[in-house]
Each structure stands twice: as structure tokens, then as C-alpha cells.
Amino acid sequence: MxxxxxxxxxxxxxxxxxxxxxxxxxxxxxxxxxxxxxxxxxxxxxxxxxxxxxxxxxxxxxxxxxxxxxxxxxxxxxxxxxxxxxxxxxxxxxxxxxxxxxxxxxxxxxxxxxxxxxxxxxxxxxxxxxxxxxxxxxxxxxxxxxxxxxxxxxxxxxxxxxxxxxxxxxxxxxxxxxxxxxxFTSNLTYQGQSGALNEHFADVFGMVIRQWKEGTAVEDASWVVGKELLVPAPTRRGIRDMEKPGTAYANDPELGDDPQPATMAGLYTGPKDNGGVHINSGIPNRAFVLTAKALGGNAWEVAGRIWYETMLQLHSSSQFDDCARITVQVAGNKRYGAAAKKAVKAAWKKVGITV
The missing domain is CATH 3.10.170.10 (Elastase; domain 1)
Incomplete structure (x- = not known):
């Protein structure tokens, strides 16, 4: 299916x-x-x-x-x-x-x-x-x-x-x-980098919705996605780790090894997973977490709003560079301030994208 x-x-x-x-x-x-x-x-x-x-x-x-x-x-x-x-x-x-x-x-x-x-x-x-x-x-x-x-x-x-x-x-x-x-917004094509952004926004808001519901501040938040789904085992923590891509599971007899790269240096460019839509989503996921942690407080208050406005402005074939550029532009809005723009730029730079 x-x-x-x-x-x-x-x-x-x-x-x-x-x-x-x-x-x-x-x-x-x-x-x-x-x-x-x-x-x-x-x-x-x-x-x-x-x-x-x-x-x-x-x-x-x-x-x-x-x-x-x-x-x-x-x-x-x-x-x-x-x-x-x-x-x-x-x-x-x-x-x-x-x-x-x-x-x-x-x-x-x-x-x-x-x-x-x-x-x-x-x-x-x-x-x-x-x-x-x-x-x-x-x-x-x-x-x-x-x-x-x-x-x-x-x-x-x-x-x-x-x-x-x-x-x-x-x-x-x-x-x-x-x-x-x-x-109903960006309608990102489910292939390659646009598809990875599709998965990225789903991870971001899935996690932020949970934090919002539970009232969890950034400093106390877990960024491991889907940990409740798994029957516990020492080789698995979740399906993805947004903060530390590639570490959610390792040497697991059923899941294997987490293939997500943490930076553009490890970008997957092969054909599987629709060109890496789940694999490469770890790169922008990490950029979001770095932004949220740099800003502190609650992820839904500033970082989440920046990413939501960005999702509205992207188009179906947007790439990682487009997402980075627009998040920086949105963060530069007077409503968010210079500190937000600086945090967003620094986060993307850490994952290998300079804006």
C-alpha cells in the first residue's frame, strides 16, 4: 500500500x-x-x-x-x-x-x-x-x-x-x-528535494503539534519521531531523529540502520525512496531544530510560524535552497526580529546551505 x-x-x-x-x-x-x-x-x-x-x-x-x-x-x-x-x-x-x-x-x-x-x-x-x-x-x-x-x-x-x-x-x-x-498550499511534488520538503514539513508540524498539545518548551523537547510506534528494543529509539538525523536506529535486526544524512555533504541522489524523500528530509529537519533551539521558548511561537509562512510561499518544485531562502526572508520580518533571521541563517549554514 x-x-x-x-x-x-x-x-x-x-x-x-x-x-x-x-x-x-x-x-x-x-x-x-x-x-x-x-x-x-x-x-x-x-x-x-x-x-x-x-x-x-x-x-x-x-x-x-x-x-x-x-x-x-x-x-x-x-x-x-x-x-x-x-x-x-x-x-x-x-x-x-x-x-x-x-x-x-x-x-x-x-x-x-x-x-x-x-x-x-x-x-x-x-x-x-x-x-x-x-x-x-x-x-x-x-x-x-x-x-x-x-x-x-x-x-x-x-x-x-x-x-x-x-x-x-x-x-x-x-x-x-x-x-x-x-x-492545499505548496503542493510539493513527491520526488527528490521537493518530496523531501514535503516530508520535512510533515515532520516539523507533527512534532510541533505534539509539543503544543503537551506544553513542552524547546529545551525539554524530544525530537525523536514515532517513538511510541515501536516495540522497545535497545537498537531503536524512533523512526527519525530530527535533531540528530541518522541516529534513530542502528544495527536493528528489523529496521536496519537509519540512512538519514545530517548535512548536504551526505545528500542521497539515488532512485530509491522516490529520490530520497524520507532519507533527505533529515537535512531540513535538523535546520528547523537548530533554529528552534537557538530561539528558545516554544517551537510553535516563532520557528513554527516562520516555517508555516514558508510552506505557504513554496511551489510544487521547490528545492532546499528555495526553502532556506524563504525562511530567512520570512524571519527577517519585523515581527520576528534580527535574532530570528540570524538563527535561521546559521541553522541552514550548519546543514550545508548558505543563504
Missing amino acids: CTRHSIHCFIPPYILEHMAQSPLERVRALAITNLASGAAFVAFRMSAQAMPTLLAQKSPDGTKNRLIYDAKGTNSLPGTLARAENQKATGDAAVDEAYDGSGDVYDFYEQLFQRNSLDGNGMTLVSTAHVAEVDFQGEFVPMNNAFWNGQQMAYGDGDGIVFKRFTGSLEVIGHELTHGVQS
Whole structure:
């Protein structure tokens, strides 16, 4: 479901490829299924990028509207409606986490940026929990991923061996829904550096939404993305480390080694991962963290606002240099001051981009 040409998925293909070599039969079989099931989504993903406004389901009254469905262990989307806006908790952890998490994302964008849902125009937030995939025997198996398909969110329950349920991490929910936000703004093409920026903004706001919700200041913040997803092991801390790219996992028997570079000197230029969209996102991720730490306080107050305004100004084929240049320009606004501009320039320079 989440291969090279597929929809926006949280777990990168190179992790699934390594898992497909696992000595554990269950892990290996699920990874092969996950990698093999993406072809059916090629056409949908391309149309979703071309015309995102046509896929948006509007809220009846133009305000926050959440619809959480239950796929009940199948791949049928959206599934059976399990919880709608203003309804009480169901007692199903995945359904209720999807409801609460999508509400947190809506509140973040509305309260900080006066953005009415993902499209800015009251789009209904549709999510499906308990999504599965079909293996080669025609049986439904747990999905080790979460994805945004241009229209809705879908969450797998994980295999219980490497991954837990994907609704259990707020930054995963924020990450995937931010793919929706950027599809209505910069609409960054999911290939090469523009695709890495696509993943970068999703990581930034996924993490900042979590910090905002928990009231965590920069000096106390963790920048490890997706740590709640993983069944604990000494060789893994998360899926990505925004502050220290390339260190989230190492010599892990299931995940392998984290391939993210920390600077432009290590930029991946090969064909896998859509030209390194998840791999190279570590470079701008680090620039954001360096900026946020230099400014102190809360990441959503200055650094987050600079990055949000930048996301609005980029275009579909923007590169890292474009992002760096615009963040510096935005930071130079009188509202942020000379210290912010200096911090942003220094952060990009540390990752190998001079503005």
C-alpha cells in the first residue's frame, strides 16, 4: 500500500524493504505484503495531487467536523462509521485516538494560524482505524503503516512485533494530516528535494503539534519521531531523529540502520525512496531544530510560524535552497526580529546551505 509510487505513508519503503529480509517469518511476510500492495494506489495518488480541492469533503457548518470509521481489519475505506463529531468516546482505543488526535491537529492550525481545517475552508477530517492489507494467500493481515491518500487518513494496528498501533502517536497523526495541509498550499511534488520538503514539513508540524498539545518548551523537547510506534528494543529509539538525523536506529535486526544524512555533504541522489524523500528530509529537519533551539521558548511561537509562512510561499518544485531562502526572508520580518533571521541563517549554514 505504501510503495514508491504510492500515497503518503509514515513508514519509509527502505524500512519495509529491510523488514522483508527479516529472519522472523511473520515480520517478513507482512513487509512483503505492504511493499507489494501499492500498485492499486498509483492513479489515485497522482489525481489527488493534481486536484486536491475536488477530493475535499466539506463540513456541514464549516467548522471542526471529524468522522472516524472502522475498517474492522479489512482494507475497505472508509469502512463503518464509528464516531462522529461531538459523540462520546467509543472505548475502542484506536478509534478514540484518531478522533482526539485529528481534533488536536485541527485546533493547532485554527488557533495558531486561523486555518480552518486542512484546506482552510472547513474540510471534514475523515479517518479510518483498524486498516489491514491482503497477503498473497488472500487473507487480511495487520498494516504496519499510516497514510494520507489525498482524501482521508488510514491507520494500521501494527504487527505487535515491531510496530504498535499507529493511532497511538500524536506526531504521526499530525505528520500525515500536515501532508493534507501542504497539498492545499505548496503542493510539493513527491520526488527528490521537493518530496523531501514535503516530508520535512510533515515532520516539523507533527512534532510541533505534539509539543503544543503537551506544553513542552524547546529545551525539554524530544525530537525523536514515532517513538511510541515501536516495540522497545535497545537498537531503536524512533523512526527519525530530527535533531540528530541518522541516529534513530542502528544495527536493528528489523529496521536496519537509519540512512538519514545530517548535512548536504551526505545528500542521497539515488532512485530509491522516490529520490530520497524520507532519507533527505533529515537535512531540513535538523535546520528547523537548530533554529528552534537557538530561539528558545516554544517551537510553535516563532520557528513554527516562520516555517508555516514558508510552506505557504513554496511551489510544487521547490528545492532546499528555495526553502532556506524563504525562511530567512520570512524571519527577517519585523515581527520576528534580527535574532530570528540570524538563527535561521546559521541553522541552514550548519546543514550545508548558505543563504
